[in-house]
Structure formats: structure tokens, C-alpha cells
Amino acid sequence: MSIFSKPSTDRPTSRIESGSPDSSMSVIGTGMRVIGDVESNGVLKIDGTIDGSVRSAQQLLLGKTGVINGDVYAVDAILGGAVVGTILVADRVEIQGTSSVQGDIHTKSIVVFEGGMINGAVRMGEALQSPPPLAAPKSLPPAQTLERSADS
Numbered sequence: 001m002s003i004f005s006k007p008s009t010d011r012p013t014s015r016i017e018s019g020s021p022d023s024s025m026s027v028i029g030t031g032m033r034v035i036g037d038v039e040s041n042g043v044l045k046i047d048g049t050i051d052g053s054v055r056s057a058q059q060l061l062l063g064k065t066g067v068i069n070g071d072v073y074a075v076d077a078i079l080g081g082a083v084v085g086t087i088l089v090a091d092r093v094e095i096q097g098t099s100s101v102q103g104d105i106h107t108k109s110i111v112v113f114e115g116g117m118i119n120g121a122v123r124m125g126e127a128l129q130s131p132p133p134l135a136a137p138k139s140l141p142p143a144q145t146l147e148r149s150a151d152s
Contacts, residue, residue, distance in 0.1 A: 030065050037070070044074075046081070053085075060089075064098040071103075079116075086120075 024042030066081035097115030
């Protein structure tokens with residue numbers, strides 16, 4: 001046994017168990033661009049750009065370099081970047097001083113820090129509708145084959 005290793009019983013346990021839905025964290029990094037809808041079961045951290053709707057089962061963290069061009073559905077959202085679209089958040093929205101929202105916000109609770117901008121209607125305390133289901137991917141048309149006529 002090494003002098004630097006501890007027995008496994010002495011190691012601290014993590015606060016989040018690996019099997020829980022909160023354990024997953026997805027990251028869209030700076031410089032990354034996603035075209036299409038994004039869906040996550042846990043925490044979603046966005047520092048890049050998403051051109052499509054965003055659905056996060058737990059928490060959405062939009063960094064100051066993050067951009068969402070589409071609707072947002074989450075339980076909690078902390079927004080530091082730009083959103084162009086409707087925001088539907090079940091519990092709480094936090095608009096940080098670096099954030100810009102171009103669209104309506106529907107939530108139970110909202111915090112707006114100085115410098116944060118909202119250009120749209122804010123509705124609070126109303127029963128939120130569940131987000132519409134994601135559209136099924138469009139199937140590609142069947143491959144067309146060129147048939148040669150017997151004459152050629």
C-alpha cells in the first residue's frame with residue numbers, strides 16, 4: 001500500500017450519485033455551433049451557439065458567450081448570454097447583467113440584474129404549458145435510381 005493512497009472507505013462520497021438524473025452535465029463549448037434542437041436530461045451549459053430549441057430537464061446555464069436562437073424549456077435557467085426566442089421555465093429564471101433576451105418569458109419566478117435586457121413580455125405565476133414535443137426528424141426521400149432504357 002502506498003503512503004499517498006487512502007483506503008476506499010475513507011474517500012469522500014460525491015453529492016450526486018451517478019445514477020441520478022441530476023448527474024448528467026452536457027456542455028456546448030465556446031466556438032461550437034449546433035444547428036437543430038438540443039435536449040438534455042440534466043444540466044446543460046452553453047458557451048457556444050445553438051440555432052434551434054433547447055430543452056433541459058433540470059437546469060440551463062447560458063454563459064456570457066452563449067447564444068440561443070430558438071425557444072428554451074427548462075426547470076431553472078441562469079442566462080448570461082443572448083436568447084432570441086420564447087423562454088418557458090417552470091421555477092426560476094435569472095437574467096444576469098450580460099444577458100439579452102429578445103422574446104417572451106413565462107416563469108414562476110424571475111431575477112433580473114442591472115444591465116440585463118428583456119425585449120418581450122414577462123408572465124409570472126401562470127400555469128406553464130408543457131413544451132411541445134420535438135418534431136420527428138424528417139425522413140429523406142427515397143433514393144432515386146436512374147434507369148437506362150433498353151434503347152440506349
